[in-house]
């Protein structure tokens with residue numbers, strides 16, 4: 049491999065990371081492509097301050113590790129996939145999917161939110177990548193399976209919440225209308241199904257659910273040890289999107305698949 053060619057994945061990785069950071073900064077707050085503002089005092093960043101992740105000039109608010117983590121992870125993943133492109137998707141479709149999944153991952157992790165505009169873009173992207181990699185029928189089926197599977201979980205979650213609400217009403221506790229699994233997770237699962245295709249969709253979503261379960265278990269154990277565990281709070285507030293994204297990513301890029 050020509051070392052000079054590494055400039056391509058480095059540039060793509062950096063550009064993707066900057067786009068992910070920017071969208072994760074503005075979309076949850078304004079739902080539009082606005083100028084980025086300080087999350088604390090709401091004053092606008094200058095372009096250079098924003099690009100170089102400087103502290104806010106007004107209130108000295110520090111932007112934390114996320115912008116740097118995003119750059120580091122996207123550079124690493126892009127170099128890896130340039131070096132070993134995902135068998136069926138090739139580098140460029142892979143890079144676009146990575147960028148979309150990065151946006152979903154960060155926004156869901158920070159805000160517990162999956163936005164419809166990102167879902168529409170993701171749907172088109174995953175449909176294109178899936179069609180290219182697997183053909184049209186496996187792509188449509190993959191999307192349908194992904195959507196249907198998570199919809200079943202979503203519906204079970206709704207039933208569970210209703211039962212809980214009834215029980216809480218009987219015992220006189222305050223009610224909440226939080227759902228363990230949001231409609232955004234169902235749509236995301238459909239989108240990941242499009243990209244994975246009918247061959248990989250079940251493996252991808254299964255891996256995502258297993259990872260979420262393992263993480264939940266570790267989290268509960270840590271909370272129990274540190275005596276900060278509050279019953280039921282955790283299952284309600286845990287974002288599932290990042291785990292679904294990691295499950296799909298693993299099958300697209302890293303795990304060996306036959307055929």
Ligand SMILES: [Zn+2]
Pocket residue numbers: 086087088089090091104105106107108109
């Ligand atoms: Zn500020």
